[in-house]
Amino acid sequence: MTLARKSPLALRAAKILIDGLQPLAEGLGSEAASFSECFGTEDHNEGIQAFLEKREPKFRGR
Secondary structure: OOHHHOOHHHHHHHHHHHHHOOOHHHHHHHHHHHHHHHOOOHHHHHHHHHHHOOOOOOOOOO
């Protein structure tokens, strides 16, 4: 699967974390915060629903 098919919110968070390049302990804290921000979004719910329905997700970046 290509990156273009992934959630724009999750990709944006990953890019910010990669560009931020922090020491391990600090980076893990930032990753945990970004992960929790992605929970509860429409994209998260769509990803779960698509998985359960065995179909490709349609992410909107919300």
